[in-house]
Amino acid sequence: MSPTAPGPAIEVAGLHKSYRSRAGEHPVLTGVDLTVPAGTVTALLGPNGAGKTTAVGVLSTLLRPDAGTVRVAGHDVVRDPDAVRARIGVTGQVSAVDDLLTGAENLRLVADLLHLGRAAGRRRVTDLLDRFGLADAAGKRVATYSGGMRRKLDLAMTLVGEPDVVFLDEPTTGLDPRSRRALWDEVRALVAAGTTILLTTQYLEEADHLADAVAVLDGGRVVAHGTPDELKAAHDAGSLDDVFLALTEPPAATDGTTDGTTSSTTSGTTDGTHETSETTEKETLR
Numbered sequence: 001m002s003p004t005a006p007g008p009a010i011e012v013a014g015l016h017k018s019y020r021s022r023a024g025e026h027p028v029l030t031g032v033d034l035t036v037p038a039g040t041v042t043a044l045l046g047p048n049g050a051g052k053t054t055a056v057g058v059l060s061t062l063l064r065p066d067a068g069t070v071r072v073a074g075h076d077v078v079r080d081p082d083a084v085r086a087r088i089g090v091t092g093q094v095s096a097v098d099d100l101l102t103g104a105e106n107l108r109l110v111a112d113l114l115h116l117g118r119a120a121g122r123r124r125v126t127d128l129l130d131r132f133g134l135a136d137a138a139g140k141r142v143a144t145y146s147g148g149m150r151r152k153l154d155l156a157m158t159l160v161g162e163p164d165v166v167f168l169d170e171p172t173t174g175l176d177p178r179s180r181r182a183l184w185d186e187v188r189a190l191v192a193a194g195t196t197i198l199l200t201t202q203y204l205e206e207a208d209h210l211a212d213a214v215a216v217l218d219g220g221r222v223v224a225h226g227t228p229d230e231l232k233a234a235h236d237a238g239s240l241d242d243v244f245l246a247l248t249e250p251p252a253a254t255d256g257t258t259d260g261t262t263s264s265t266t267s268g269t270t271d272g273t274h275e276t277s278e279t280t281e282k283e284t285l286r
């Protein structure tokens with residue numbers, strides 16, 4: 001067993017990732033630094049196309065980084081991807097549930113893939129169905145589920161393997177407020193039990209309610225990182241919406257409307273360590 005010192009659950013330093021095609025190279029992450037302490041929730045915010053899903057892809061070993069170091073649950077994602085995979089769960093932006101199967105069948109499928117064993121697998125599936133309020137719908141095809149039920153099942157599938165670190169890519173997009181709250185409760189329960197969570201979201205209110213720390217991704221880097229209150233204070237903002245707008249809007253022409261606020265939490269290194277790589281592997285997330 002490799003040593004897993006009680007350090008951060010996620011450590012990212014100088015992460016670079018580009019997509020390559022015949023048209024050329026499209027840099028998406030250009031030096032991302034991020035640390036997520038174990039047993040906490042960090043929300044990764046950023047405008048559409050900022051690279052949130054790409055970052056989750058690299059952290060969950062689905063995509064290879066071009067440069068930088070990424071450690072998850074104490075293991076390097078490039079050197080030891082299997083060890084990372086054994087400790088994480090991922091709920092993608094696109095649902096992984098199979099419409100033609102029932103809720104219980106979807107969960108059993110994951111349990112089988114993880115070789116939980118018949119008895120342990122059944123127990124785990126029953127527990128999760130109960131916990132997510134899906135017991136009554138367990139025998140129904142997922143095609144008949146509401147959006148909220150599908151998301152719950154998706155999260156339940158992520159938890160079959162009892163992961164230490166969970167990645168949730170826009171877990172509540174498109175959910176009604178009640179379903180969103182139910183998912184938040186589930187996330188809080190997971191964290192209370194010691195799980196580490198990195199979630200991406202478009203809902204700043206969600207980050208504000210749920211996250212211990214918020215990281216704003218823009219221009220390929222983490223441009224701000226702190227607790228919601230720290231970010232609000234640093235940007236003299238009443239809400240994370242205002243912080244987000246201040247950080248990610250294209251800079252306005254200098255017209256004397258600056259408000260004199262500082263951004264003490266702004267980070268970003270200029271290490272220029274971007275290595276070129278010849279990877280031409282097909283890179284799709286799902």
Ligand SMILES: Nc1ncnc2c1ncn2[C@@H]1O[C@H](COP(=O)(O)OP(=O)(O)O)[C@@H](O)[C@H]1O
Pocket residue numbers: 019020026028046047048049050051052053054055283284285
């Ligand atoms: N498989 C891919 N091949 C090429 N370009 C991609 C691929 N996936 C994402 N991109 C591009 O990378 C950028 C970041 O995308 P993404 O990580 O999905 O951002 P976000 O999740 O923040 O919206 C976008 O410009 C997107 O078009």
Ligand SMILES: [Mg+2]
Pocket residue numbers: 052053054093169
């Ligand atoms: Mg995305």
